Amino acid sequence: MPTPEPAGRSGYTVAVVGATGLVGGEMVRLLDARRFPVAALRLFATARSAGRTLPFRGRDVTVAETSEAALAACDLVLFAGGDDASRRFAWSAAAAGAVVVDNSSTWRQDPRVPLVVPEVNGHALARHQGVIANPNCCAAALVMALAPLQRAVGLRRVVVSTYQSASGGGADTLRRLLDETRALLQDPDALVRGDSERIAALAGDRDPLAFNVRPQWRWGPDGMTEEEAKVVAETRKILEVDLPVSVTTVRVPVLVGHTLVVHADLAQPLTAEAARRLFAAAPGVAVEDAPEEDRYPTPLRAAGRDPVLVGRIRRVPGDEPALTFVVASDNLRKGAALNAIQIAEALVARGHLRPRSTPARAPGA
Amino acid sequence: MPTPEPAGRSGYTVAVVGATGLVGGEMVRLLDARRFPVAALRLFATARSAGRTLPFRGRDVTVAETSEAALAACDLVLFAGGDDASRRFAWSAAAAGAVVVDNSSTWRQDPRVPLVVPEVNGHALARHQGVIANPNCCAAALVMALAPLQRAVGLRRVVVSTYQSASGGGADTLRRLLDETRALLQDPDALVRGDSERIAALAGDRDPLAFNVRPQWRWGPDGMTEEEAKVVAETRKILEVDLPVSVTTVRVPVLVGHTLVVHADLAQPLTAEAARRLFAAAPGVAVEDAPEEDRYPTPLRAAGRDPVLVGRIRRVPGDEPALTFVVASDNLRKGAALNAIQIAEALVARGHLRPRSTPARAPGA
Numbered sequence: 001m002p003t004p005e006p007a008g009r010s011g012y013t014v015a016v017v018g019a020t021g022l023v024g025g026e027m028v029r030l031l032d033a034r035r036f037p038v039a040a041l042r043l044f045a046t047a048r049s050a051g052r053t054l055p056f057r058g059r060d061v062t063v064a065e066t067s068e069a070a071l072a073a074c075d076l077v078l079f080a081g082g083d084d085a086s087r088r089f090a091w092s093a094a095a096a097g098a099v100v101v102d103n104s105s106t107w108r109q110d111p112r113v114p115l116v117v118p119e120v121n122g123h124a125l126a127r128h129q130g131v132i133a134n135p136n137c138c139a140a141a142l143v144m145a146l147a148p149l150q151r152a153v154g155l156r157r158v159v160v161s162t163y164q165s166a167s168g169g170g171a172d173t174l175r176r177l178l179d180e181t182r183a184l185l186q187d188p189d190a191l192v193r194g195d196s197e198r199i200a201a202l203a204g205d206r207d208p209l210a211f212n213v214r215p216q217w218r219w220g221p222d223g224m225t226e227e228e229a230k231v232v233a234e235t236r237k238i239l240e241v242d243l244p245v246s247v248t249t250v251r252v253p254v255l256v257g258h259t260l261v262v263h264a265d266l267a268q269p270l271t272a273e274a275a276r277r278l279f280a281a282a283p284g285v286a287v288e289d290a291p292e293e294d295r296y297p298t299p300l301r302a303a304g305r306d307p308v309l310v311g312r313i314r315r316v317p318g319d320e321p322a323l324t325f326v327v328a329s330d331n332l333r334k335g336a337a338l339n340a341i342q343i344a345e346a347l348v349a350r351g352h353l354r355p356r357s358t359p360a361r362a363p364g365a
Numbered sequence: 366m367p368t369p370e371p372a373g374r375s376g377y378t379v380a381v382v383g384a385t386g387l388v389g390g391e392m393v394r395l396l397d398a399r400r401f402p403v404a405a406l407r408l409f410a411t412a413r414s415a416g417r418t419l420p421f422r423g424r425d426v427t428v429a430e431t432s433e434a435a436l437a438a439c440d441l442v443l444f445a446g447g448d449d450a451s452r453r454f455a456w457s458a459a460a461a462g463a464v465v466v467d468n469s470s471t472w473r474q475d476p477r478v479p480l481v482v483p484e485v486n487g488h489a490l491a492r493h494q495g496v497i498a499n500p501n502c503c504a505a506a507l508v509m510a511l512a513p514l515q516r517a518v519g520l521r522r523v524v525v526s527t528y529q530s531a532s533g534g535g536a537d538t539l540r541r542l543l544d545e546t547r548a549l550l551q552d553p554d555a556l557v558r559g560d561s562e563r564i565a566a567l568a569g570d571r572d573p574l575a576f577n578v579r580p581q582w583r584w585g586p587d588g589m590t591e592e593e594a595k596v597v598a599e600t601r602k603i604l605e606v607d608l609p610v611s612v613t614t615v616r617v618p619v620l621v622g623h624t625l626v627v628h629a630d631l632a633q634p635l636t637a638e639a640a641r642r643l644f645a646a647a648p649g650v651a652v653e654d655a656p657e658e659d660r661y662p663t664p665l666r667a668a669g670r671d672p673v674l675v676g677r678i679r680r681v682p683g684d685e686p687a688l689t690f691v692v693a694s695d696n697l698r699k700g701a702a703l704n705a706i707q708i709a710e711a712l713v714a715r716g717h718l719r720p721r722s723t724p725a726r727a728p729g730a
Contacts, residue, residue, distance in 0.1 A: 157684060161526035161626040163578045163615065167557070178553055181546060188543055191620040192532070194669025194695065212665045213528045213617060213624045215677050215691045219656050223637060223679030232682075244684035248626045248677065248691065250528065252578060253618050255556040259578045261526040261613045263628075272588060291584045300577045304559025312580050312613065314588030317597075319522060319609035326580045326613065330559065 011039035012355050014344075015074040015098075017066050017089065018081025019043035020052055022171050023103055026337035027078050028054055028061075034341055037348070039355065042074060045081070072096035075355050076347075078340050079103055094130025099353055101132050101340045105230055108133040108237070115237050117339060118346045119284045120147040125346055132343055136227070137258055137335030138162050138249065139234035144285055144308040144334065145262060145327045148278040150239055153321075154267030160231070160247040163259035165299055166209060168331050169251070173209070177253055180210035214251045225249055257299025258335060260327040269321035272313045279310045284334065289313050297328035308334050376404035377720050379709075380439040380463075382431050382454065383446025384408035385417055387536050388468055391702035392443050393419055393426075399706055402713070404720065407439060410446070437461035440720050441712075443705050444468055459495025464718055466497050466705045470595055473498040473602070480602050482704060483711045484649045485512040490711055497708055501592070502623055502700030503527050503614065504599035509650055509673040509699065510627060510692045513643040515604055518686075519632030525596070525612040528624035530664055531574060533696050534616070538574070542618055545575035579616045590614055622664025623700060625692040634686035637678045644675045649699065654678050662693035673699050 014031065018024040024045070031038055041056050044066040053060040064070060066085055071077050071093040079086045079102040086104035094100050107113040114124035115133045120143050125132065135143070142160060149155060166177040180203040184191060190198040191211050200206040207214060217225035224232070227249040235245050252259075270278075280287045288295045289311035297309035312326040329335055347353040379396065383389040389410070396403055406421050409431040418425040429435060431450055436442050436458040444451045444467040451469035459465050472478045479489035480498040485508050490497065500508070507525060514520060531542040545568040549556060555563040556576050565571040572579060582590035589597070592614040600610050617624075635643075645652045653660045654676035662674035677691040694700055712718040 159524045159628045159689075163528070163617065174557075178550070182550060185543070185547060185550075188620060191665065191668065192539075194621065194665065194667070196665070199665060207659070207663060207665070211619050212663055213619060213622075213693075214661075214663055215624075215626070216656070216659070216661055222682055223656075223677070225656075242683075244681065246628050246681040246684055246687065246689050248628075248689060250624075250626065250691075252528065254576050254578060255553060256559065257578075259580075259615075261580070261615065263524045263611050291581070291588075291590075294572070294581070296579075296581055298572060298577055298579055300556065300559065300561070300564060300572070302559070303556065312588070316609065316611040317587055318607075319611055322611065324524075324611050324613060326615075328578075 011037035012075040012353065013040045013042065013073065014038045015042040015044060015071055015077040017044045017077060017079045017085050019054060019063055020045045020049040021080055022167055022174070022332055023336040024080035025054065026332045027080055027340060028056055030337050030341045032057055036341060036344065042070065044070065068092045071098060074098045076101070076344055076353060078344070080337070090131050097356055099132070099347060100130060101134055101343045103134040103336055103340055105136065107131055108135065109233055115234060116343050117143050117238055118342045119144065119282070121238050121240065122346050125350060125352060128352065134336065134340045134343065135234045135238060136230045137168050137331040138164065138260060139231045139238065140335050140339050141258060141308050141327050141329040142231065142235055142260055142262070143238045144282070145279070145310050145325065146235070146239060146264065148282040148285070149264055149266060149270070149275065149323070150241065152278050153270050155241065155243055156265040156267055157244045159263040160245065161261045162247065162249045163252045163254070163299070164249060165252070165254040165257050165331060167256045168258060174255060177209050177255065180205070180208040181253070184208065184210050209251055210253050212253065215248060216251070217249055254299045256303040256330060256332060257328055258331040259297065259299050262327060263322060263324045266321040266323060270323060272315055272323070275313050275323055279313070284308060285310055287311065297326050299328050302328040302330050305330060306333055306338055376402035377440040377718065378405045378407065378438065379403045380407040380409060380436055380442040382409045382442060382444045382450050384419060384428055385410045385414040386445055387532055387539070387697055388701040389445035390419065391697045392445055392705060393421055395702050395706045397422055401706060401709065407435065409435065433457045436463060439463045441466070441709055441718060443709070445702070455496050462721055464497070464712060465495060466499055466708045468499040468701055468705055470501065472496055473500065474598055480599060481708050482508050482603055483707045484509065484647070486603050486605065487711050490708070490715060490717060493717070499701065499705045499708065500599045500603060501595045502533050502696040503529065503625060504596050504603065505700050505704050506623060506673050506692050506694040507596065507600055507625055507627065508603045510644070510675050510690065511600070511604060511629065513647040513650070514629055514631060514635070514640065514688070515606065517643050518635050520606065520608055521630040521632055522609045524628040525610065526626045527612065527614045528617045528619070528664070529614060530617065530619040530622050530696055532621045533623060539620060542574050542620065545570070545573040546618070549573065549575050574616055575618050577618065580613060581616070582614055619664045621668040621695060621697060622693055623696040624662065624664050627692060628687060628689045631686040631688060635688060637680055637688070640678050640688055644678070649673060650675055652676065662691050664693050667693040667695050670695055671698055671703055
């Protein structure tokens with residue numbers, strides 16, 4: 001019996017930087033689930049998390065501290081960590097010959113860097129210079145829904161409100177939501193009365209996320225949050241149109257799954273039924289739009305699934321040509337890890353990724 | 366020492382129908398807190414709740430089953446119950462000489478019935494024929510924020526997304542959210558994985574409200590929910606303009622406090638600073654808009670308070686003249702009970718409410 005090898009000798013040496021985070025963990029799971037040709041998997045994180053292990057294809061892979069030298073030996077480097085790691089290591093890894101897919105926001109607006117959602121602008125991969133950016137979790141879902149409309153009739157303006165889950169803020173935000181929820185359940189009446197002292201005492205915060213809605217992020221330019229500025233700029237870059245986009249980003253007490261309410265001004269009229277057909281035909285989009293049968297997008301229905309759900313598709317009486325609809329997607333999948341792996345798959349399919357070093361035995365895996 | 370009388374002999378005989386519900390209870394508390402001239406308070410509900418008592422000004426008032434005869438003896442009848450009670454009893458109470466303020470949706474679009482937010486269209490009270498409608502909880506908050514803009518520069522179109530709390534669905538929905546939250550906290554990982562079978566088993570519903578977002582209501586015309594159709598029609602009626610309004614109503618896991626994200630196309634440009642001044646000068650509106658000091662509207666900050674909070678006020682780059690902002694208000698107060706009491710206060714101030722029977726001793730109170 002031969003010793004089972006992770007992906008045979010024909011695969012790639014793949015690194016995940018930030019492997020111990022929510023997105024990094026999802027990347028590792030998806031590399032396996034989607035049978036990405038991994039010859040060797042190398043996992044990296046900050047010194048604090050080094051030494052931990054993650055299972056991959058039946059073996060435990062030890063997490064090492066990120067270093068320029070270690071990344072230089074990889075064919076494909078997926079950055080799932082924060083801006084710091086990407087700023088320090090992305091271009092040196094690319095210079096050493098790796099192709100980098102970066103989930104941080106650091107390089108997304110860099111003119112050298114394609115910002116890619118494969119179903120929407122996979123062609124942009126052709127111009128990559130070693131670093132490819134993965135979009136913001138809301139921007140990814142938004143362009144998946146806007147692209148079919150843009151192609152069919154053209155867009156004039158888009159107004160978006162988001163309902164973003166705690167996991168978008170990382171594992172700490174997720175844990176904080178659960179802790180706050182448990183604490184506030186001790187005295188729900190304080191929430192009904194709006195007793196801010198009692199709420200602060202229980203939750204440890206005057207503005208908890210539990211049982212609340214927060215239109216708040218780090219603050220950016222023009223009265224926008226940084227998150228809003230990202231969604232505006234990234235939507236334009238991916239769709240390659242100078243589209244006015246008004247977006248309000250709001251965190252809600254949900255664990256996984258981002259929801260968007262979208263109002264799109266179209267260049268030409270489109271019936272709801274025609275829009276439904278366009279969405280249904282778009283790869284990666286699933287129409288959930290039969291209200292009378294209780295089918296509509298929710299974050300819980302999107303969680304753990306690949307497709308971006310679109311529903312509640314309707315025209316606005318007295319306001320044609322415009323269309324309103326609701327989008328929900330798993331922010332850890334299409335909003336992050338899945339899209340990054342899909343970029344890697346597209347690189348393989350287009351011949352942009354070639355193994356440089358194929359070790360006889362996968363050292364990390 | 367004289368026996369303390371509720372409001373002396375100069376007040377009114379006031380009835381609250383649906384007194385045992387969330388909105389009815391808030392009405393009773395506000396009648397006291399705002400020192401409404403109550404000579405006698407009569408509380409009514411369905412047969413199921415009759416016999417319960419509610420405290421009012423230091424005494425317990427017993428809830429009776431609603432009847433035409435009992436309401437006929439009242440000066441002011443506040444309906445806080447569902448559509449059934451209002452449909453059966455509103456006009457007969459008015460015919461008997463009472464003035465009715467109805468929080469149900471039954472008569473809001475009836476041409477005989479003014480639909481009133483006192484700060485916005487108090488003048489409409491002049492044409493009342495005995496029944497005055499209190500608006501939908503979202504419509505009330507929305508027109509409070511839109512009216513200053515409409516008066517100053519005019520509105521062309523409004524796009525709204527709502528983040529509505531469980532209390533808007535009544536005490537049962539509130540309780541259900543708490544029960545679902547407790548159940549799902551037993552296995553948060555099921556939510557992260559999107560394990561719908563496990564979620565359904567724990568919460569008793571495939572589409573719980575806890576840790577979820579539901580763009581769902583009873584379904585109405587044109588692909589809208591009934592809630593959306595109400596907000597559109599009521600906003601137009603109160604503002605007295607034929608304004609295109611696109612609204613998507615969404616329930617979120619919050620106990621009290623509705624939040625709205627509003628994108629308003631204006632007839633003339635307006636800076637964010639000028640809009641801030643207009644909102645600050647509007648009675649019943651409080652500006653919470655200093656993001657760098659962590660001041661912005663949230664439902665928890667609005668809960669238990671009278672003012673409608675407005676913040677995150679900003680212009681949309683490339684999309685002038687338009688303005689985006691966030692509104693939060695206590696849906697049980699300005700969205701329901703407070704506005705109803707304010708209508709009653711306006712009726713008193715305008716001389717529309719006169720006591721017909723002033724008992725020597727307040728029988729119910």
